[in-house]
Amino acid sequence: MTRILLADDHELVRDTIAAYLEASSDITITRAADYAHAIDMMNARGPFDLVILDYTMPGMEGLDGLRKLLGHPKAKAVALMSGTASPDVARRALDAGAAGFLPKTLSPDTLLSAVKYIVSGRIYYPPQFLSQTGDDPTVKLTPRERDVLNGICEGKSNKEIARDLGVQEVTIKLHVKTLCRKLDARNRTHAAMIGRDLDLV
Numbered sequence: 716m717t718r719i720l721l722a723d724d725h726e727l728v729r730d731t732i733a734a735y736l737e738a739s740s741d742i743t744i745t746r747a748a749d750y751a752h753a754i755d756m757m758n759a760r761g762p763f764d765l766v767i768l769d770y771t772m773p774g775m776e777g778l779d780g781l782r783k784l785l786g787h788p789k790a791k792a793v794a795l796m797s798g799t800a801s802p803d804v805a806r807r808a809l810d811a812g813a814a815g816f817l818p819k820t821l822s823p824d825t826l827l828s829a830v831k832y833i834v835s836g837r838i839y840y841p842p843q844f845l846s847q848t849g850d851d852p853t854v855k856l857t858p859r860e861r862d863v864l865n866g867i868c869e870g871k872s873n874k875e876i877a878r879d880l881g882v883q884e885v886t887i888k889l890h891v892k893t894l895c896r897k898l899d900a901r902n903r904t905h906a907a908m909i910g911r912d913l914d915l916v
Contacts, residue, residue, distance in 0.1 A: 717742045717834055718762070722753035723769040723796065728819065735823050736830060750774030753784070761789025764834050767817065770797035770804070778804070778811055785812045792833055805840065815839035828909075835899070856897065856915060863890040868907045868916045 719736065721744050723729040733744040745760055747753035751774050757763070768781060775781075784793050795808045798819035805816040815833045817826065818841050829839040856864065859880070866876035866887075873891065877884040891903055900906035910916045 717764050718745070719743070719830070720745045720747060720753060720756055720761070720763045720766045720790075722747035722750065722756075722767065722772060724749050724772040725769075732826070736827060739823075739827050740831070742830070748772075750776075750780050757784075757787055757789050761787075762791060763789065764791050765814070765830065766790045766793045767796050767830075768793065770795055770800050778807060781808055781813060782811050792836075794833055794839070809838065809840065816841065837899070856894070860890055860894055860897075861915065863887060864894055864906065864910045865916050867891070867894075867903050868910060 717740070719742055721729060721733055721736075723732075726748070729746055729748070733746055736742045737744055745756050745763070747756045749772050750768070753766070753768065757766070766784060766787075768775065768784065770777065778795075781793060781795055784790055792814035793812075794815035794817055795805070795813050796817040796819060797804070800808075800816075800818075808816055815829060815838055817829055817839070821829065821841070829841075832839045862880055863876055866879060871879070873887040874884050877887045880887070891906070894900070894906050894910075895902065898906050898909045900909050907916075
């Protein structure tokens with residue numbers, strides 16, 4: 716069971732996100748209404764696999780609150796969540812050591828995938844922010860790898876993708892193998908799911 720601490724001063728947002736995550740996966744959520752409450756919950760109920768902090772909640776003081784919590788022994792990973800923060804704030808959060816940045820505009824399915832991505836030990840950074848910074852700390856695919864991933868997502872076989880791209884089937888097999896490694900996917904179907912979740916296709 717994955718244990719997550721979700722700290723947000725907006726009760727509706729907090730409860731909606733918590734309810735969705737708990738209903739969709741093997742996740743249990745501890746809720747906190749502000750930064751001080753989050754610290755109390757950390758000390759009383761930790762450790763947590765992931766702590767999600769709202770950027771503008773009372774007591775947070777922007778990135779200062781994030782930096783303080785990053786060193787807490789009961790937080791395995793800390794992510795920042797916001798509906799207003801700029802790409803620059805997101806970048807500075809990651810530079811400070813955050814395991815991810817979660818915009819409140821993410822769809823529920825993408826949020827769940829992002830949370831799982833972070834809990835697995837990787838860093839999540841929203842694709843729409845990447846396009847504004849020109850730097851992708853998560854997954855780098857070549858144009859041809861993206862072509863192959865698109866083909867997989869369309870349900871095509873390696874032979875069909877090879878025909879479409881005018882290359883040998885063995886070449887596509889190698890690309891699929893590389894894609895699975897880069898995306899940490901178990902197989903081509905899993906790679907397609909991750910690719911969609913990360914907006915790579």
